[in-house]
Amino acid sequence: MTEAGRMTQQLGSGQPSRRKTARALCFTRALTFAKMAELLRTPLVPPAVIRSASTGTLEVKEPLNFWCGGRVKPKDMKNTEPVYEPATGRVLCQMVPCGAEEVDKAIQSAQSAFLKWSKLAGMERARIMLEAARIIRERRDEIAELEVINNGKSITEAAVDIDVAWQCIEYYAGMAGTLAGQHVQLPGGSFAYTRREPLGVCVGIGAWNYPFQIAAWKSAPALACGNAMVFKPSPMTPVTVVMLAEIYAEAGVPEGLFNVVQGGAETGTLLCHHPLVAKVSFTGSVPTGKKIMEMSAKSVKPVTLELGGKSPLIIFKDSEMENAVKGALMANFLSQGEVCCNGTRVFVQREILPKFLEDVVKRTKAIQIGDPLLDGTRMGALISQPHLDRVLGFITQAKKEGAKVLCGGEPFVPTDPKLHGGYFMTPCVLDNCNDGMTCVKEEIFGPVMSVLPFDTEEEVLQRANNTTFGLAAGVFTRDVARAHRVVENLQAGTCFINNYNVSPVEVPFGGYKMSGFGRENGQVTIEYYSQLKTVVVEMGDVDSLF
Numbered sequence: 001m002t003e004a005g006r007m008t009q010q011l012g013s014g015q016p017s018r019r020k021t022a023r024a025l026c027f028t029r030a031l032t033f034a035k036m037a038e039l040l041r042t043p044l045v046p047p048a049v050i051r052s053a054s055t056g057t058l059e060v061k062e063p064l065n066f067w068c069g070g071r072v073k074p075k076d077m078k079n080t081e082p083v084y085e086p087a088t089g090r091v092l093c094q095m096v097p098c099g100a101e102e103v104d105k106a107i108q109s110a111q112s113a114f115l116k117w118s119k120l121a122g123m124e125r126a127r128i129m130l131e132a133a134r135i136i137r138e139r140r141d142e143i144a145e146l147e148v149i150n151n152g153k154s155i156t157e158a159a160v161d162i163d164v165a166w167q168c169i170e171y172y173a174g175m176a177g178t179l180a181g182q183h184v185q186l187p188g189g190s191f192a193y194t195r196r197e198p199l200g201v202c203v204g205i206g207a208w209n210y211p212f213q214i215a216a217w218k219s220a221p222a223l224a225c226g227n228a229m230v231f232k233p234s235p236m237t238p239v240t241v242v243m244l245a246e247i248y249a250e251a252g253v254p255e256g257l258f259n260v261v262q263g264g265a266e267t268g269t270l271l272c273h274h275p276l277v278a279k280v281s282f283t284g285s286v287p288t289g290k291k292i293m294e295m296s297a298k299s300v301k302p303v304t305l306e307l308g309g310k311s312p313l314i315i316f317k318d319s320e321m322e323n324a325v326k327g328a329l330m331a332n333f334l335s336q337g338e339v340c341c342n343g344t345r346v347f348v349q350r351e352i353l354p355k356f357l358e359d360v361v362k363r364t365k366a367i368q369i370g371d372p373l374l375d376g377t378r379m380g381a382l383i384s385q386p387h388l389d390r391v392l393g394f395i396t397q398a399k400k401e402g403a404k405v406l407c408g409g410e411p412f413v414p415t416d417p418k419l420h421g422g423y424f425m426t427p428c429v430l431d432n433c434n435d436g437m438t439c440v441k442e443e444i445f446g447p448v449m450s451v452l453p454f455d456t457e458e459e460v461l462q463r464a465n466n467t468t469f470g471l472a473a474g475v476f477t478r479d480v481a482r483a484h485r486v487v488e489n490l491q492a493g494t495c496f497i498n499n500y501n502v503s504p505v506e507v508p509f510g511g512y513k514m515s516g517f518g519r520e521n522g523q524v525t526i527e528y529y530s531q532l533k534t535v536v537v538e539m540g541d542v543d544s545l546f
């Protein structure tokens, strides 16, 4: 039995002291990903019970680039950037950006894999993708733990993110075998048919709030359609996406089909300008989205843009109060508020405002903040110190502009000494807000809910739509007709009725207005990763005018 196997048996034996020793042993030896994987993948370990990682211990040493079927060391150590563990403020690893030569290698690797992958039948691709989904499911806890360590969100949420990732791959695997064209009958026995063909090498550029999940949302439909992908995660969260690359490789995709290059704006720019790249799918801020669009326009590359939001959540007086309060919390505090589609402008009908505020504040104060790897934690750390400062700055500004802080909005120092350098804050509810305030107009991307009273449906619709964003919106009411009338008039890509932030992979997700265009998830996304070829077939003689 291997050492890992022995430790696993001890871990699985249910003896807490031994379990602790084994865990300590793992981390004093700075576990490699591969070893951790070996540990976690043996069936003796009940994954929900045993936590293999612990906050403040992990060092990531392996290379984080991936092309030609394996991890690749950076060419040189130029322009490195520290990557932090948000819960402790400790440096987790160094991110070394890829330069032109490395980007080219990754793209060439993708191109050669594309030539093989695109020739497979959809069902053949499906089989490999299903295997990738299975491996992710099996390694779910390990990936989720690393996501937590790199991103700061709670383990409960990270586990859901990883579940959504494999579900997405499973969903598009199911669709790969269904891709087909049309047959069109023409006069005289002639006919035409259409072929749905892949685009080629697609680039994915991700944000830091859902590192693994964003990579799955982009790669799953891309690969199902027969494309290859080069993915660049955010420089702040470089750690987990390379595991997705390893998993695809293990599942049996051709070498080089899914590649990872690390880096920031410069590396992203190289990707967007590369002549072999056929499409760019981007998740991030509006200013960067505009740059991506400009760069892609130069070589007429299609783009998908998943950008920011300042979404409205409208709560009518006939709502079921407890659900509305729970919905408002789900709309604001998932992932420390770092969610693009959050409903941060909470419009509440005036008659129920006092009761709503009382309940929402009570529940917000009860949110358990702390070590994100603990099962009981409901809110972890924000992504970085500058981002925390920025979010706190919005609250200072809101107070100056007349908003009233009902709870939270302060830096938070957990009792555990190892978390003292972490980027925590208390979730905040702002009252006395109006539509002109900065906190109501701008995306904060932190746990800050702005509550706004309203009187009539007509008024609230006009105010809800009075924004350049249009990612999501929500409405709580018991009146079915009102609910559908309101969503019909909301300018947003996703609308929720009597819930918020529910994003199953079967339904399209994407923005209106400056929140972007194109969609992720759902059947429609196939159209964004494929192109239609029309073939016209003459069965008679050519009828020439000349």
Ligand SMILES: NC(=O)C1=CN([C@@H]2O[C@H](COP(=O)(O)OP(=O)(O)OC[C@H]3O[C@@H](n4cnc5c(N)ncnc54)[C@H](O)[C@@H]3O)[C@@H](O)[C@H]2O)C=CC1
Pocket: 205, 206, 207, 208, 209, 210, 232, 233, 234, 235, 263, 264, 265, 266, 267, 268, 269, 272, 283, 284, 285, 286, 287, 288, 289, 291, 292, 305, 306, 307, 308, 309, 339, 340, 341, 443, 445, 471, 515, 516
């Ligand atoms: N609509 C959606 O689905 C989502 C939108 N977001 C939005 O993302 C933002 C937060 O994420 P950040 O990572 O801070 O956004 P960001 O726009 O700064 O960066 C996003 C990605 O773009 C890369 N990048 C930056 N400049 C680039 C350039 N000139 N060329 C190519 N790539 C470049 C970054 O390295 C990163 O990988 C928020 O505004 C949020 O609303 C985040 C998650 C989901």
